[in-house]
Amino acid sequence: MDTINDIAIFFGRALTKIVFETFIKGGFVADSLVERPMPGVRVVEPVPMTREEFERVHDPAYVAAVIGGDPTHLAWSNGKGWDEWLFASVAISNGAVRDAVLEAYRTRRNSGALSSGLHHAKYERGDGYCTFNGLVAAALAALDAGARRVLILDVDAHCGGGTASLIDGVDGIEQLDISVFGFDSYRDVANSRLVMATGSNYLEVIDRELANVVDPGSIDVVIFNAGMDPHEDAAGVTGITTEVIAERERMVFAWAWANQVPVAFTLAGGYIREGGATMDELVDLHRLTIATAAAVN
Numbered sequence: 646m647d648t649i650n651d652i653a654i655f656f657g658r659a660l661t662k663i664v665f666e667t668f669i670k671g672g673f674v675a676d677s678l679v680e681r682p683m684p685g686v687r688v689v690e691p692v693p694m695t696r697e698e699f700e701r702v703h704d705p706a707y708v709a710a711v712i713g714g715d716p717t718h719l720a721w722s723n724g725k726g727w728d729e730w731l732f733a734s735v736a737i738s739n740g741a742v743r744d745a746v747l748e749a750y751r752t753r754r755n756s757g758a759l760s761s762g763l764h765h766a767k768y769e770r771g772d773g774y775c776t777f778n779g780l781v782a783a784a785l786a787a788l789d790a791g792a793r794r795v796l797i798l799d800v801d802a803h804c805g806g807g808t809a810s811l812i813d814g815v816d817g818i819e820q821l822d823i824s825v826f827g828f829d830s831y832r833d834v835a836n837s838r839l840v841m842a843t844g845s846n847y848l849e850v851i852d853r854e855l856a857n858v859v860d861p862g863s864i865d866v867v868i869f870n871a872g873m874d875p876h877e878d879a880a881g882v883t884g885i886t887t888e889v890i891a892e893r894e895r896m897v898f899a900w901a902w903a904n905q906v907p908v909a910f911t912l913a914g915g916y917i918r919e920g921g922a923t924m925d926e927l928v929d930l931h932r933l934t935i936a937t938a939a940a941v942n
């Protein structure tokens with residue numbers, strides 16, 4: 646665990662002019678990797694996700710709306726708007742997740758995607774700044790490649806209700822969802838376990854939930870939705886500090902390492918705010934995930 650090894654990080658720049666963290670944050674993280682390189686980290690251009698891949702997860706009418714901009718109630722349903730570059734942008738960011746997951750599955754090593762805006766997307770519409778659910782599309786791609794058990798580990802501050810609804814009853818994909826806010830919560834959904842944590846018991850809950858995963862050695866790949874929005878300065882809750890987040894990442898990657906399970910991470914949430922985190926500080930939080938993934942690889 647002391648050796649730093651090569652790690653592939655998938656990223657392609659968004660073309661959309663919509664200015665919001667979900668679309669622009671990956672670019673700032675990628676820029677930081679040029680300005681302040683991290684040992685062993687290599688940024689790779691992803692293959693964009695295709696319309697057909699999206700249609701395995703989403704209603705074709707919704708996919709068509711995101712491509713063409715009409716009807717607007719569907720095209721704009723991510724909550725942040727639509728422009729003629731939105732589809733190409735989310736095709737790149739979702740393709741990055743798929744490529745990271747396949748890389749981890751095939752090489753048995755950690756990888757990642759500088760992608761956000763995934764876990765709230767539903768079958769027939771976007772939701773909560775999420776357009777398409779690349780977590781589920783990537784999990785399906787892993788099953789196609791031969792994986793038999795994919796775990797989506799979602800520690801974004803908000804619940805992954807989009808993912809839960811999409812994997813309900815799907816063999817081979819399960820979700821462990823540890824959240825601090827109730828947005829997009831759900832109950833009684835097969836394959837998903839939702840646990841609410843607080844600023845004071847956050848690490849304890851994560852530690853317990855990881856320890857309770859049944860037969861972790863049989864998981865072929867973990868898709869880690871590593872949101873930074875639980876952080877108290879990144880739109881999260883008091884008590885979840887940088888030290889807590891750093892420990893969270895260490896716990897997740899050490900657990901996966903101990904069970905010989907490769908992890909593909911995504912950036913997920915984490916927001917700049919007045920009086921809170923700046924973009925530089927947010928980038929540094931996401932770099933904790935990358936550094937930990939590279940160190941425990």
Ligand SMILES: [Zn+2]
Pocket residue numbers: 801802803872874914915
């Ligand atoms: Zn979130």
